[in-house]
Amino acid sequence: MKCGNGGTSTPALKVRAGRQIEILGEDDVAIESSTRLLAEKLTAERETFLSQWVRTIGEDLQGRLSMAELGRELGELYEAILQALGTGGLDGRGERYGEVRSLLIELSRNRARQGFTPTETARSVFALKEVLEPSLTGDQEGARAYLQFARLLDDLGLLTTEAYVRTREEIISSQAEQLLELSTPVVKLWDGVVGVPLVGTLDSARTQVVMEKLLQTLVDSDSTQAIIDITGVPTVDTQVAQHLLKTVVAARMMGAQCTISGIRPQIAQTIVALGIEFGDIPTNASLADALRQAVAEVAKESENDARGLL
């Protein structure tokens, strides 16, 4: 029975498989001839096409990019596309278009950094369609080749948008980091005393930066007193409190004494109602009071040191 079953099903499979191959074959032939036609056209009319392409884009970008620079970029891209076509490929995501893709990614990254829009960037690719259209759409074979090419360029155009967005994201996250650095200045307030005026919301990322900078500055300036001023922190909730406590503990482990200043009355009341206890951490309503105490502490320390020497 098994044998019989196998015997009846096998030929049917074969026929189906055979048909598929046939269809694929037709497609392949069509793509091959389109690719050949495109390669021929692009080679024969290289100068005309390229200069027209550069001109179209140049008008779009209105002098925000030098024509020499643009000519070089598009020239390289043109050659790479031609080469990929020459090896018989129309699949923009395929192996043959590796060089084209890396050129496009480079181009998109530059455009994103120079402040061009994603549309302007994708247009750099799409414009090549317009350049080729008149000389291809005369006959049926040409029209078919044009369609294939348009599809390829659509795909490559999308690729530029992907690369553009990725670059913008990189730029934004590095700016956010810079901002974080800028917004947490650790300053030396007095001999032996450093201070951090915190402004805005204190999240985990920011706490990390504050903590690292504070500890580094304590070491660099050979200080023993640190003041964290929270006058500019609008909301002190359990998360902020936990972050503050962590920072204080870290400073203590380096042998420094840490004070939290700038606790406004409404914040003090809220902290108490929440149930947060700052334990033995000294707190002060104003930065001035905290500084006065810290300076006194430093003086006491050096007195003790001097006594120790005698």
Place this chain on the structure above:
Amino acid sequence: MKDYGASATPAETVQVATSGDVVTARQMVRTLAQRGGLGLVHQTKLVTAASELGRNMLVYGGGGVVRAAALSDAGRSGIYVEFRDEGPGIPDVELALTDGWTSGNGMGLGLSGARRLVDEFDIASGPEGTTVRIVKWAR
């Protein structure tokens, strides 16, 4: 707690999916509290409670919606805020409301502290999610 949700209109809403959204929700509540004539201490307490509940919603409830509105009832005016998530819920609400109890690595003061910071507090939690509703009156 009385069902103020329906009478509290027009309500403003913030979808909370990131910690940035918690800040946005907090700002919305602060603006409403200022407009509603709450004193500075009341404002700060309400905003801090919103911060705790908003973050719980994000951390334990996988995000949700914060709805807030000005309220007037029996001659008093205040601010109503509602936090609704569709997370796993709190298995033991009484325990969660105990000072210092946390299932994670927090201080375990958010929920119980928020209750102390406001005038009215109501929590409903089940497997379909958690809803916390609070009111702070202007006095």
